[in-house]
Amino acid sequence: EIVLTQSPGTLSLSPGERATLSCRASQSVHSRSLAWFQQKPAQAPRLLINGDSNRATGIPDRFSGGGSGTDFTLTISRLEPEDFAVYYCQHYDTSLALTFGGGTKVEIK
Amino acid sequence: QVQLVQSGADVKKPGASVKVSCKASGYNSIAYYIHWVRQAPGQGLEWVGRINANGGATYSAQNFQGRVTMTRDTSSSTVYMELSGLRYDDTAVYYCASHQYGSGNPDFWGPGTLVTVSS
Numbered sequence: 704e705i706v707l708t709q710s711p712g713t714l715s716l717s718p719g720e721r722a723t724l725s726c727r728a729s730q731s732v733h734s735r736s737l738a739w740f741q742q743k744p745a746q747a748p749r750l751l752i753n754g755d756s757n758r759a760t761g762i763p764d765r766f767s768g769g770g771s772g773t774d775f776t777l778t779i780s781r782l783e784p785e786d787f788a789v790y791y792c793q794h795y796d797t798s799l800a801l802t803f804g805g806g807t808k809v810e811i812k
Numbered sequence: 813q814v815q816l817v818q819s820g821a822d823v824k825k826p827g828a829s830v831k832v833s834c835k836a837s838g839y840n841s842i843a844y845y846i847h848w849v850r851q852a853p854g855q856g857l858e859w860v861g862r863i864n865a866n867g868g869a870t871y872s873a874q875n876f877q878g879r880v881t882m883t884r885d886t887s888s889s890t891v892y893m894e895l896s897g898l899r900y901d902d903t904a905v906y907y908c909a910s911h912q913y914g915s916g917n918p919d920f921w922g923p924g925t926l927v928t929v930s931s
Contacts, residue, residue, distance in 0.1 A: 704874075742857075748849075748909075750917060750918065750921075793917060796916075798871055800873065801849070801859040801916070803858070805856050
């Protein structure tokens with residue numbers, strides 16, 4: 704079973720700054736299987752990035768995803784006030800079993 | 813637009829079972845999967861299992877095998893997740909989430925159902 708490790712646990716930044724979130728897999732994952740979600744308090748997760756690097760419908764272009772193999776990154780180019788939230792990476796295997804990372808909280812500095 | 817509507821919050825005693833429903837609308841065909849993901853208070857996301865809305869095939873996380881049953885009613889586009897042998901640490905918000913064939917990243921999520929296990 705693949706384990707996803709996200710870092711850092713918490714990222715303290717100011718609006719307008721760039722955020723770089725990491726997701727590392729315990730073994731190489733198949734191409735286009737990695738996604739990123741944003742979750743705000745008392746809300747369901749929202750898909751941001753699927754297939755490793757494709758923005759989901761309606762997601763602003765300040766969000767970008769990249770990486771391959773075991774190392775993946777979510778970048779928010781310039782933080783807007785509404786971007787302060789918890790972010791999760793997610794992988795699926797060939798059985799469509801899902802695995803989530805532990806999350807990174809992006810908080811206002 | 814795809815929408816997932818879940819049943820309301822529930823309170824159960826330890827050892828009991830809970831059944832949560834998720835009704836899907838907006839899909840043009842039945843070629844999609846429904847996943848169940850839970851989130852304990854203040855914790856991260858944990859995958860419970862998934863069901864193929866078309867064929868009904870299910871697959872669950874090892875932690876839940878033997879305790880979770882997922883079914884579907886194609887006539888009403890509703891899937892159900894029943895969790896038995898409830899423990900206090902099963903207290904969580906249970907989300908259903910869906911994606912079409914060809915993907916494995918859920919793009920639509922229900923609002924969540926709070927299940928509280930309390931004596």
